[in-house]
Amino acid sequence: MSTLVLLLVTGLGLGALYFLVASGLSLIYGLMGVLNFAHGSFLTVGAFIGWEVSRRLSDGSWWALVAAMLVGALVGALAAAATEFFLIRRLYNRHIEQVLVTVGLALATVALFEGIWGTDPTYVTSPAWLAQTTEILGARIPNNRFLLIALAVLVLVTIVGFLRFTRYGLIIRAGVENRTMVTALGIDVRRAFTVVFAIGGAAAGLGGVLASIYYGYVSAHIGSSLLIFAFIVTVIGGLGSLGGAAIASVLVAVLQQFANFYLGGTGDLAVVLALAAVLLVRPRGLLGAKGSTA
Template sequence: MSTIVLLLITGLGLGALYFLVASGLSLIYGLMGVLNFAHGSFLTLGAFVGWELARRMGDGSWFTLITSLLVGAVVGAVFAAATEFFLIRRLYDRHIEQVLVTVGLALATVALFEGIWGTDQIYVNGPAWLDGTTKVLGANIPNNRFILILCAALVLVGIVLFLRYTRYGLIIRAGVENRSMVTALGIDVRRAFTLVFAIGGAAAGLGGVLASHYTGYVSPHLGGSLLIFAFIVTVIGGLGSLTGAAIASVLVAVLQQFANFYFDGTGDFVVVLLLAVVLLVRPRGLMGVKA
């Protein structure tokens, strides 16, 4: 019983990490139709800046962790907004060019990160509590999983409330439905679309700092490795569905944990198999809408 509890809760923690990355992908695609292959770079930059800040503050306290989380989110948001403003804005409805530009940006930023911070993994330290465990129904659960679950839940609730109950949220949803009509009303839809990128980048930057504490290190390839599973989650959940991304994140991560434990490390294979089944049986994903 304790093993099942351990796998379930650690799976939820991993799923929370997947969601923090996939939420930005799903939000940007669902509202703007942009598949952003550079999204992992937002995460990696947030992780490196968060690590740099924590290293310079040097005390490993909760204040340092919270500050690095906030700064990582801000850096991710600024980088994402700049990407939309300087690159993506000119390429709406030109999907091939979007892919080429974002893939090129992803490759370039990895090389840039390697030039600045090197190619080796850099190990991170945080509050001592994060390295400990808490007993739940007989299972010793790593404490960093609880932080991941809490942050992912806050991000999900925050994005939903923003889109439903704020002025810019209404503008974004209206601009997606009928951009020309909203523009005719004198509203600058482009500014709202930049904000969408910023929100997605903030979630990725936050996820980057948390990912560094989850894995214990930060490296130039951290975002790229997580981006693969974020895309799988986004497709399984349904492109553009934030709720679908949340459900798929938990499903994929829990399945991955159980397969790794009971079937000799075959978690990645089982996840890819699940993706293939979903594409064959329900191509639009669990919560996706028909085109």
């Protein structure tokens, strides 16, 4: 029982990370049809700079952690908005080229991160409480899992609220459904593109800081390794569906934890098999719209 609870909560924590990456990917894809390979780099740069700032403030305190998260989200948002503005926008509606540019950016930035911060992991110091455990139903659960889950839920609620109650949110929701018609109503949908990139980048940057708490370190590849799972999550959840991304994040992460524990560390393979199964049964994903299998 305690193992079950531990796996479940740890899975939820990992799912929270996946969601922070996948939410942006899914929104960006849904609105713009862009598969963003550079999304992992937004996460990495957010994590690195977030921790740099935090380290200079006061290492290991709660204040420093909050600062790291805020800076991480801000840096992620800026990096993403700049990417949209300077690279993606120039290739408006040329989806393949847009993907290619993000691929180039991902390769270049990871190399740059290695140049700046080195190839070895940089270990981070977070408040002591996060490294301790709390006992729930006999399971000793690392406290950082609770932080991850709480913040992912907060991000989900914030994004949903933004989409539901603001004009930009309205434009984005409409644009995900039918971008052409939004334009035909006299709305410059490109501004919404920048907003979506910024939101996705902020979530990823925050995710970067949290991922480094989860793993205990930052590295130049932390973003790209999470990105692949985020891709799988978005396909399973249904491209462009935020709710789908949330559900699939949890399912994938929990499945991964269970397979790792009970099936001899085969978590990654189990996830790919799950992806194959979803494709066979339901190519458009759990909550994907009809006709959006492409």
